[in-house]
Amino acid sequence: MLGIWGRQTWWWSGGSRKLRVRDSKLRAHSRQLLRGLTPCLPLSVTALCEELGGVLGRPITLMEWELPADGPFGVLISRDDEDVIVYQATTTKAHQAHIVLHEVGHLIAFAFDGRRPSGEHSCYSDEDERDAEVIASTIMDQAISMRRRVRTHKLDDPFQHSVYNSLVLTSEAA
Numbered sequence: 001m002l003g004i005w006g007r008q009t010w011w012w013s014g015g016s017r018k019l020r021v022r023d024s025k026l027r028a029h030s031r032q033l034l035r036g037l038t039p040c041l042p043l044s045v046t047a048l049c050e051e052l053g054g055v056l057g058r059p060i061t062l063m064e065w066e067l068p069a070d071g072p073f074g075v076l077i078s079r080d081d082e083d084v085i086v087y088q089a090t091t092t093k094a095h096q097a098h099i100v101l102h103e104v105g106h107l108i109a110f111a112f113d114g115r116r117p118s119g120e121h122s123c124y125s126d127e128d129e130r131d132a133e134v135i136a137s138t139i140m141d142q143a144i145s146m147r148r149r150v151r152t153h154k155l156d157d158p159f160q161h162s163v164y165n166s167l168v169l170t171s172e173a174a
């Protein structure tokens with residue numbers, strides 16, 4: 001799950017060498033996964049999830065929902081034939097993109113370990129939450145560098161958006 005902003009920033013305050021080694025393995029793994037995809041630019045989270053579902057072998061379904069304000073912003077529901085990411089309806093598009101990328105981070109980390117998330121989860125271990133944030137930030141970085149490459153090649157005239165806007169949830173950009 002992705003909780004209230006700020007409450008969980010302690011993940012980033014240091015960490016053991018073992019954790020940092022795992023972080024860099026997960027970063028490398030995520031970058032490799034992303035290189036294998038052919039998402040359209042500007043990168044949409046919706047299109048990314050579609051492609052990633054194909055790579056991971058299970059479709060990823062996104063569902064916008066008005067989640068209680070005092071609960072998690074995102075919930076991952078693993079069903080027999082699909083993984084469903086429920087994300088908060090009442091927040092900004094950029095925040096929604098981060099919520100979805102965080103849950104995607106859980107899916108990638110579980111697949112990396114050969115584990116499967118079971119049932120409906122809004123609460124994982126601290127290590128799992130750290131993994132999810134490391135992967136979400138790697139995807140975010142990758143989107144930013146893809147956008148820079150587009151700029152360098154002067155291909156971005158139709159895209160007068162910020163980096164965050166290029167990562168918003170859209171259904172038509174797929």
Ligand SMILES: [Zn+2]
Pocket residue numbers: 001002102106124128129132
């Ligand atoms: Zn989480």
